[in-house]
Amino acid sequence: MAIRRESHIGLGVHRTYRVRVTHLVWDWNGTLLDDLALVVTATNASLASVGGPPITAEEHRRDFRRPIEAYYAGVLGRPLRADEFAGLDRAFHDAYDAGFASIALARDALDALASWTGTQSLLSMWFHDQLVPTVEGHGLTGYFRRVDGLRAEVGGGPKAPHLVAHLDALGLDASDVLMIGDSVDDADAAASVGAACVLYSGGFTDRKRLELVGVPVVDTLADALRLTAQVGEHR
Numbered sequence: 001m002a003i004r005r006e007s008h009i010g011l012g013v014h015r016t017y018r019v020r021v022t023h024l025v026w027d028w029n030g031t032l033l034d035d036l037a038l039v040v041t042a043t044n045a046s047l048a049s050v051g052g053p054p055i056t057a058e059e060h061r062r063d064f065r066r067p068i069e070a071y072y073a074g075v076l077g078r079p080l081r082a083d084e085f086a087g088l089d090r091a092f093h094d095a096y097d098a099g100f101a102s103i104a105l106a107r108d109a110l111d112a113l114a115s116w117t118g119t120q121s122l123l124s125m126w127f128h129d130q131l132v133p134t135v136e137g138h139g140l141t142g143y144f145r146r147v148d149g150l151r152a153e154v155g156g157g158p159k160a161p162h163l164v165a166h167l168d169a170l171g172l173d174a175s176d177v178l179m180i181g182d183s184v185d186d187a188d189a190a191a192s193v194g195a196a197c198v199l200y201s202g203g204f205t206d207r208k209r210l211e212l213v214g215v216p217v218v219d220t221l222a223d224a225l226r227l228t229a230q231v232g233e234h235r
């Protein structure tokens with residue numbers, strides 16, 4: 001197993017994890033890209049398109065989940081009609097696209113990417129044909145062995161099957177992989193293949209929710225890599 005927890009979260013003692021990985025799979029939105037504010041704006045545009053109430057950033061961090069249909073249904077207080085999700089998803093992406101050119105990376109994203117000495121890749125649920133030029137625009141393409149976004153026209157599903165395909169394409173064994181993301185879905189995907197996972201609290205999900213998952217939760221991307229740095233100290 002790639003991560004062994006040696007002390008329990010919540011006991012107030014120093015936590016030590018041994019993370020033995022050679023490859024990082026990064027999440028994009030909310031992890032390397034600091035786009036929570038824009039996502040909230042776009043979510044509100046989406047909700048407004050069906051007469052829903054606006055949400056705040058903290059409400060998003062507390063309530064957002066996948067499948068996204070279930071999240072919208074929770075906010076709206078009713079199930080979505082069969083034809084409704086595609087329209088909500090389109091409204092979200094239209095609003096997101098209108099603002100994303102000015103969105104910055106997470107504060108220590110570049111330092112984290114540059115400091116890792118193993119291999120890295122990017123797996124996002126954002127549209128592939130927009131992700132690739134955006135990653136290039138931020139000057140990050142060279143850090144990644146592979147960049148995969150969503151190749152379907154409508155998103156909202158879990159990341160797990162995409163992680164399977166991503167690792168297959170890379171020819172990687174999941175036991176060599178650490179996923180770094182900001183959502184419960186990232187951890188679910190990692191668990192589904194047996195990869196390690198560290199969750200970043202600076203993105204789309206409230207820290208308390210992340211702590212319930214049972215994998216390490218960090219407040220900076222550098223801290224995620226510090227967990228892996230402990231490999232050398234212990235083996």
Ligand SMILES: [Mg+2]
Pocket residue numbers: 027028029030031181182183203204
């Ligand atoms: Mg994310």
